[in-house]
Amino acid sequence: MNDKSYFSEEHSDEIVNARMGDDTNPRLRTVMASLVRHLHAFAKDVELRQDEWDVAIDFLTRTGQICTDERQEFILLSDVLGLSMLTDAINNRRPDGATENTVFGPFHVANAPIREMGASINLDGKGESCLFEGRVIDTQGMPITGACVDVWSDDADGFYDVQKPGEIPKWNNRGRFITGPDGTYSFVGIKPVSYPIPDDGPVGRMLGKLGRHPFRPAHLHFMVTAPGHDTIVTHTFVAEDSYLSDDTVFGVKETLIAPFEHVRGDTEWRSPFDFVMVPAGGATRK
Numbered sequence: 296m297n298d299k300s301y302f303s304e305e306h307s308d309e310i311v312n313a314r315m316g317d318d319t320n321p322r323l324r325t326v327m328a329s330l331v332r333h334l335h336a337f338a339k340d341v342e343l344r345q346d347e348w349d350v351a352i353d354f355l356t357r358t359g360q361i362c363t364d365e366r367q368e369f370i371l372l373s374d375v376l377g378l379s380m381l382t383d384a385i386n387n388r389r390p391d392g393a394t395e396n397t398v399f400g401p402f403h404v405a406n407a408p409i410r411e412m413g414a415s416i417n418l419d420g421k422g423e424s425c426l427f428e429g430r431v432i433d434t435q436g437m438p439i440t441g442a443c444v445d446v447w448s449d450d451a452d453g454f455y456d457v458q459k460p461g462e463i464p465k466w467n468n469r470g471r472f473i474t475g476p477d478g479t480y481s482f483v484g485i486k487p488v489s490y491p492i493p494d495d496g497p498v499g500r501m502l503g504k505l506g507r508h509p510f511r512p513a514h515l516h517f518m519v520t521a522p523g524h525d526t527i528v529t530h531t532f533v534a535e536d537s538y539l540s541d542d543t544v545f546g547v548k549e550t551l552i553a554p555f556e557h558v559r560g561d562t563e564w565r566s567p568f569d570f571v572m573v574p575a576g577g578a579t580r581k
Contacts (some may be wrong), residue, residue, distance in 0.1 A: 299313040304339075307335050307339075308331050308332045308334075308335040308336070311331050311335070312328045312331050315327070315328070354497055354501070357496075357497045358372060358496070358497045358498065361497065366493065366496075367401065368497065368498055370401070371492060371496075371498045372497075372498050372501075374398065374492070374545075375492075375498060375501075375502060375507075375543055375544060377544075377545045379398050379544065380397070380398055380544065380545045380546060383396050383397065383398060383399075383528075387525075389525075389573050390434065390573065392434055392571055393434060393571045393572070393573045394519075394529060394550070394551075394569075394570045394572070395529065395550050395551060396527065396528050396529050397528070397529050397530050397546045397547075397548060397551060398544060398546045399528050400516060400530075402455040402457055402516075403447060403518070404447070404456075404466075404469065407447065407466060407471050408466055408469070408470055408471065409471045409473065410470040410471065410482065412472055412475075412479075412480065412481050413481050413482065413483070414472075414482055415482070415484070416446065416466075416467075416468050416469055416470040416483070416484050417467070417468060417483065417484055418464040418466065418467040418468070419450060419463060419464055419467050421451040421452075421485070422450060422451030422485030422486065422488075423451075423485055423486040423563045423564060424484075424485060424486075424562045424563050425483070425484055425486045425555070425562060425563065425566055426481065426482075426483055426558075426562040426564070426565045426566070427446070427481065427482055427483075427484055427515065427531075427566050427568070428479070428481035428482075428565070428566075428567055429479070429481075429567050429568045429569045429570065430477075430478045430479050430569045430570070431444065431474050431479075431519060431521065431569075431570045431572065432478055432569060432570070432571055433524070433571070433572055434571060434572075434573060437478075438474070438476065438477050438478025438479070439474060439524065439572060440474060440475060440476050440478065441474065441522065442474040442478065442480075442519055442524075442570075443471055443472070443473055443519070443520045443521070444471065444473075444474065444480045444517065444519050444570070445470075445517070445518040445519070445520070446469065446471075446472070446482065446484070446515060446516060446517055447469045447515075447516045448484060448487045448514070448515045449468065449488060449490055450463060450467060450468060450485070451485060451488060452488075453488050453489070453490030454490070456468070456469070468484055468485065470482060483562060484515065486513070486533065486555060486563070486564045486566075487513040487514055487533060488513050489510050489511060489512050489513045489536055489537070489538050490510065490511060491508075491509040491511070491543075492509045492510075492543060492544065493509075494509035507543065508538075508543060509543050510538045510541075510542075510543055511542055511543060511546070512532055512533065512536040512537075512538035512539045512541075512542050512547060513532065513533040513536045513538075514530035514531065514532045514533065514546075515530060515531050515566075516529075517530065517531065517570070519570045519572065521572060523574060523575055524572040524574060524575055525572065525573050525574070525576070527570055527572060529551060529570075530546060530551055531551055531552075531553035531566065531568050532547055532552045532553060533553070533555055534552050534553060534555055535555075539552065553566050553567075554566060554567065
């Protein structure tokens with residue numbers, strides 16, 4: 296007979312979960328009970344040593360201490376463990392052919408300037424010019440009018456404007472574009488470059504211990520919204536980037552790798568990509 300009033304190694308998770316009150320929120324009960332089961336199973340599986348537990352507590356403490364309004368080290372930790380991408384995938388399952396989501400990232404700024412189609416978002420004049428163009432359509436291939444294509448990317452040195460205010464022009468490589476009846480969008484930016492995530496804190500040191508690099512492959516951020524449709528939060532990735540198969544935050548999906556064609560004229564590159572939206576509520580859950 297297992298008396299759950301007293302602790303035992305064999306039944307540790309059951310004993311902890313039995314302490315939850317009868318009026319606990321059902322969803323909270325489900326989540327916490329599963330967390331306790333898996334956490335205790337992990338400790339038993341690796342036979343967690345006291346000194347290892349001490350290191351873990353110190354790591355979590357230092358992770359919290361480095362967090363500020365501008366830097367969220369716990370989200371960075373979630374990113375490099377693949378948890379951010381898994382959570383996003385669970386919450387944004389879409390039918391085949393629809394554009395896939397990926398991580399939002401920390402550098403979006405709301406209310407970027409609305410620009411004319413074909414305008415340039417490159418305010419500092421640096422980098423290799425690239426024409427981005429395509430369509431916003433539904434799963435039947437019909438154009439979506441009035442879709443807002445919100446874009447942002449790093450500069451030629453791998454920095455976003457908010458990382459170096461005063462040095463990089465505000466709204467550099469950012470803009471919003473509203474589609475017309477044909478659903479097309481176009482703008483001129485730069486061919487993005489790969490860059491490292493902040494690796495001067497506990498998460499960066501953890502990556503080093505694991506023999507992992509901190510780099511993200513070159514990408515352009517998109518958030519596409521339209522009335523009556525689910526929002527798309529995604530990137531397009533530069534084909535043939537050396538970090539495509541080794542993104543430190545696991546953000547790459549094969550369908551999001553975009554062609555970058557070298558051209559002549561006003562732009563050095565061209566990157567075509569269509570966004571396929573699903574009706575509101577179109578994401579499914581198992």
